[in-house]
Every structure is written in C-alpha cells, then in structure tokens.
Amino acid sequence: MFQKIFKKHYSKKYAFVMDTICLIIAMELLRFLNGSIIVISSDKDKLIFLFFSLVCITLFRGYSMFLRFTTFIDISKLSLGLILSVAIYSYYIGANTRAHYNYLLLLFYFSLSLLVFYRLIIKILYNKTTKDDMLLSTLLYGAGTNGLRVKRALDDSNSIKVVGFLDDDTTKIGRTIEGLRVQSLNNKLQNINDKGVGVDQIIITTNKLSQKNKNALFNFFKSKKVKIFKVPSIDNLAINKGSINNLTPFKIEDLLKRDQIYIDLDKNKKLYFRKTVLVTGAAGSIGSEIVRQLLNFSPKEIILFDNNENSLFNIKKELESKKSKTNFHYLLKSVTDLNSVEFCFSKFKVDVVFHAAAYKHVYMTENMPQPTILNNILGTKNVIDTAMQKDVSTFVFVSTDKAVNPSNIMGATKRIAEMYVSSLSSENKTKIITTRFGNVLGSNGSVVPIFQSQIAKGGPITVTDPKVTRFFMTITEACQLVLEAGATGNHGEIYVFDMGKPVKIIDLAINMIRLSGLIENQDIEIKFTGLNEGEKLYEELLTNQENLKKSHNKLIFIAEKQKINTKIKSMILQLITDASNTKNTNSLVSSIKNIVPEFKSTNSNYKKLK
Numbered sequence: 001m002f003q004k005i006f007k008k009h010y011s012k013k014y015a016f017v018m019d020t021i022c023l024i025i026a027m028e029l030l031r032f033l034n035g036s037i038i039v040i041s042s043d044k045d046k047l048i049f050l051f052f053s054l055v056c057i058t059l060f061r062g063y064s065m066f067l068r069f070t071t072f073i074d075i076s077k078l079s080l081g082l083i084l085s086v087a088i089y090s091y092y093i094g095a096n097t098r099a100h101y102n103y104l105l106l107l108f109y110f111s112l113s114l115l116v117f118y119r120l121i122i123k124i125l126y127n128k129t130t131k132d133d134m135l136l137s138t139l140l141y142g143a144g145t146n147g148l149r150v151k152r153a154l155d156d157s158n159s160i161k162v163v164g165f166l167d168d169d170t171t172k173i174g175r176t177i178e179g180l181r182v183q184s185l186n187n188k189l190q191n192i193n194d195k196g197v198g199v200d201q202i203i204i205t206t207n208k209l210s211q212k213n214k215n216a217l218f219n220f221f222k223s224k225k226v227k228i229f230k231v232p233s234i235d236n237l238a239i240n241k242g243s244i245n246n247l248t249p250f251k252i253e254d255l256l257k258r259d260q261i262y263i264d265l266d267k268n269k270k271l272y273f274r275k276t277v278l279v280t281g282a283a284g285s286i287g288s289e290i291v292r293q294l295l296n297f298s299p300k301e302i303i304l305f306d307n308n309e310n311s312l313f314n315i316k317k318e319l320e321s322k323k324s325k326t327n328f329h330y331l332l333k334s335v336t337d338l339n340s341v342e343f344c345f346s347k348f349k350v351d352v353v354f355h356a357a358a359y360k361h362v363y364m365t366e367n368m369p370q371p372t373i374l375n376n377i378l379g380t381k382n383v384i385d386t387a388m389q390k391d392v393s394t395f396v397f398v399s400t401d402k403a404v405n406p407s408n409i410m411g412a413t414k415r416i417a418e419m420y421v422s423s424l425s426s427e428n429k430t431k432i433i434t435t436r437f438g439n440v441l442g443s444n445g446s447v448v449p450i451f452q453s454q455i456a457k458g459g460p461i462t463v464t465d466p467k468v469t470r471f472f473m474t475i476t477e478a479c480q481l482v483l484e485a486g487a488t489g490n491h492g493e494i495y496v497f498d499m500g501k502p503v504k505i506i507d508l509a510i511n512m513i514r515l516s517g518l519i520e521n522q523d524i525e526i527k528f529t530g531l532n533e534g535e536k537l538y539e540e541l542l543t544n545q546e547n548l549k550k551s552h553n554k555l556i557f558i559a560e561k562q563k564i565n566t567k568i569k570s571m572i573l574q575l576i577t578d579a580s581n582t583k584n585t586n587s588l589v590s591s592i593k594n595i596v597p598e599f600k601s602t603n604s605n606y607k608k609l610k
Helices: 012-033 043-059 072-093 098-130 145-154 187-197 211-221 234-239 252-256 265-272 285-297 309-320 338-347 362-366 369-389 409-423 447-456 475-488 505-515 566-580 585-595
Strands: 136-141 160-166 180-183 201-204 227-230 276-280 301-306 327-332 352-355 394-398 431-436 439-441 461-463 472-474 493-497 526-528 548-550 556-559
Touching (some): 043 072, 072 098, 145 160, 265 475, 301 309, 309 327, 362 409, 369 394, 369 409, 369 566, 409 431, 409 585, 447 505, 461 505, 472 475, 475 493, 566 585
Parallel strands (some): 136 201, 276 301, 276 352, 301 327, 352 394, 394 431, 439 472
Antiparallel strands (some): 493 556, 548 556
C-alpha cells in the first residue's frame, strides 16, 4: 500500500492541507491542556492564526521542499515561519502579560512539533517501504569524521543503505552515530552475518587503515561473498549521490602493499630537481611509473626512450594531460642500437639515467635467447658505457630477483647485465647503482592482469603448481624505492628491496576470486597446469656470494658487491658478439651458463647443456 502512495510526488496543496490539520490539532490540544488562559478560542481567531502561519511559512519557502526528503534546513524554514507568525499574532491580539506569552510559546512548540513529526513519519515510511528490499546493505569501516560524511552522502543513495559502522578503536565500539551502531570484527558480527541479516558490502572510509587491519577485514568477510570498496573523495561521492559506480573496488594490490613508505624527500629533490633525466623502457609499467613519480620532484626534462610505439604514444597522451613545467622528449628507439643511444646523450645533457628497458617475460625469452641477450645485456652495456663517457652523475639499473640463482634465460641475462655493471671502474665520475626486487603487481605480463582477465571470462584460473611462491610489490612502491636508491646510494652497490613475505600464487588466485564476490571452485574453477619452461617454485633475492647490510631505509638493504674479474668481463663481451652474429641457440645458452655457473635451467630443453 505504501509503495503505491509513494509512487509519485504530490503537489504543495497536500502539505497545506496537512499543515492546516496539524495547526488546528495544536490549538485544540493547547485548549484542552491549558484551559485557564485561552488566547485562541473563536473560529475567527483560529482562521487568523492559520492564515498568518501558512503565509509566513510560504515566505520562508517552507513549501518548496519534498516532504519525503525533509532535512534540518527544511525544519529551520518551518521554525522561522512559525516564529514570525506567532510574533505577528501576538501583536494582533495585543499580548502584554506573562500568561499570554507562555501560551504563545506553547502554541509555537506544539505547532512546530506536529509539523515536523508528520514530515519525519513520511520520510521514514518512504525509506522503509520503497528502498529496504532494493538496497545493498552496507557497513562503513571508519567511525570518524570521514565515516559520518560518507554516511550522510549515501543517505539519499538509490542503491545503498548504510546499516552500521566498523572500527578497530575500542573507545568507539558499542557507541552509535546517527542511530547506527559502531561494531568490531568479532563473533557477534559474524553471527549477524550468518543469519542472513548481514551485509552485502563494506566501504572503507579512511586512508589510515593499516595493512594488518586491511587483511583482517578481508579475511573476516572473504567467505561471505561480501564485496569491499574504498571511498573516493568525499566531494565526488556527494555530487554523485553516493552512486555505487563511484566507489573504488578493493583490489589485490590493497592487500599486498605495505604501510606507507617513507623516503628521504630532501635527497630526492636535491638529485632530481631541475635536472635532465633519461628513462629507458619509459613506456613500460616500471619505466612509466618512474616518470610519474619523478614529476613530484620537478625535473627540468625527462627523456622517454622506448621502442614500443603504441605504449610510448599512450604515456605521451597521459603526460600531455598533466599540467607540469617539466619538458618531455619522446624517442622511439632501441637500446640495442648504439647510434640511437649516443644520439640521445649527444642531444641532451643527461644528469640521471634510469635503465628499465628489458625483456622480462620468462616464457617468451626462454624460447628466444638471442634477442634477449642483445636487449638485456647489450642494451645495458650501450646505455651505461655512453653514460660514463658523458660523465652522467647517476646511473640506476633496474634488475630483478630472477637474476639470483637463475632458472631461465631472462633471469640469467639480467644477472649478466648486473655483472657487467659491477665490473666497471669505481674511479669514474658516474655513480652506479643496481636495484633488485621481485614481481611487480599489475606490470605487463604479470600474473595479476592474467587472473583478472580469467575471472572476467568466468574462469578457469590457471595456476602452474600449488606450491609456487613469489615475492610481490606494487608498482608504486617499487618505483618509490628505485628513486630513493638513486638519490641516496653510493657507487657500485646493489640495493635489494624488502619484499615482505613470499605469497603463494594459489592464495593470490583465491583472494582475487573472493575480492570479486565469488567462491573458488564453485563460481570460478582453479586448474593446475604444471610449471612453465624456466619457472621454479620460489624466487630468491641474494646469490650465495652476497651478504646484506642495512641502509638508511628499513625497506632497502645493500648487498655486498661481487668482484668481477677481467676474464668474466671478456666472456660477457664475447657472448654479445656471438649473439650479434646470430650464433646457434644452444651455443649461446652454454656460454651463458659458463658466465653464470649458478644458472640451472628448470623445465627446459636447456637442462642438458652445461
């Protein structure tokens, strides 16, 4: 019945009629309760007071609102209208005694109470009868100022109903905010959810939630098909009436990234401010993020060097939309072409180099050693040799944990590139730094985009082996630490990033399925396919010859520099020459294994080679 009543909006005359009835009831109620002094007794007096009240409320735009959407502002308009009408009526009757004033004060109180009361009843009935069954029951994580603002922004949502708050602050738990209880992640909440009265989604309203609490929140709800979102800016949420389309889904990166990374801003700014910076592989996932973060330190120029046409175009369009004083230069060239590299250094007075250009896809490089050697080793040699000739102040080489005790061609070539960089003279003016870290979430070819695509298609998700583990870091975190290493490092060091605890790929797959509001092997199948060529069960961050020592940053460690003798350097140069002359694959791989004795091919045809 109520749904039919609220199906359409009604004209102002209904409010006039309802207000007239309420004002008459207020006058009659006051006559019944206070019979000694009757200021309004005759029908004429009642009509005059009614006239004054309705006209004054109209003057204050009290009838421009929708009854079902009554707010505090609307109540204020009613109050002002009634105050004015009572004042005019008191002048009309010549009120001059305390009894008159007490009566008029009670008349204002009873009138306002009834006018507000029926409006609130209409608002409550509207919310109860037209929305409850359609809305997504939502808990807000964060019972602070932001949580309250989000709650109010969502009050008129067409898709969301806020049913309570969550918080980890024990001083807030058990209290209420605008009638909604603040709860903790405990058995009581678990029982409510199990009874079917629970929630459809969680919205995180604070940016200060620790990684520990993020994981606790996810683990608590992951078996319930409860989706988790992060709130956008409060202003955007309010403008869009709390539309669910404006909420940011909670991603796997939110579970795996660490608490805020603190870097030495002064040293970073000193190195990069008003400098010319070259980034190779600048259109890739790591290179492009390095470019974005460099903008925080206002370099004079950034040279984006990459051989991928489409990706370079995309980052160009992105940077054009930013209002930056930095000048950008785009070079569609390959690091394997020495002439192109030398042209770049001759055209620009480069101060800092970030060498991120590399082939990194394990499967593709395993089947094509020759171009991988040229890109990963020759490309590195071309860039660093030219940088040293031009007395560039700082050279940062971006390596990988797959270079440690490598099991595939990609890792082995990156290890050889590390060795070549380490072999260069420490007497040169160029400060040379190598950074080494594990898998980067969301990078091109990484497991996360693959899983996302498989989930979007309805599965199955393919995992090579249930025992496979990997270190993970977000792109933002990795590039922050790369810039930090460049700004604070000394010559010849290998900076190893603290990657946290290794993550099982099967757990990663399950968590991504749960974050999508689905259940593994029920909604999305998980299939095991066996290890790929060159893949091993786990990754390492240190070789057997390296030891770690602490740096100024608790997330960065320094590996002891390994001495590379002239014989090894000659073997590296010969390998490059052989690859340039397209020598046969087995011969190239054998040469790689001679240079890197710890290179043990895994699940590969190269296992037989020594």
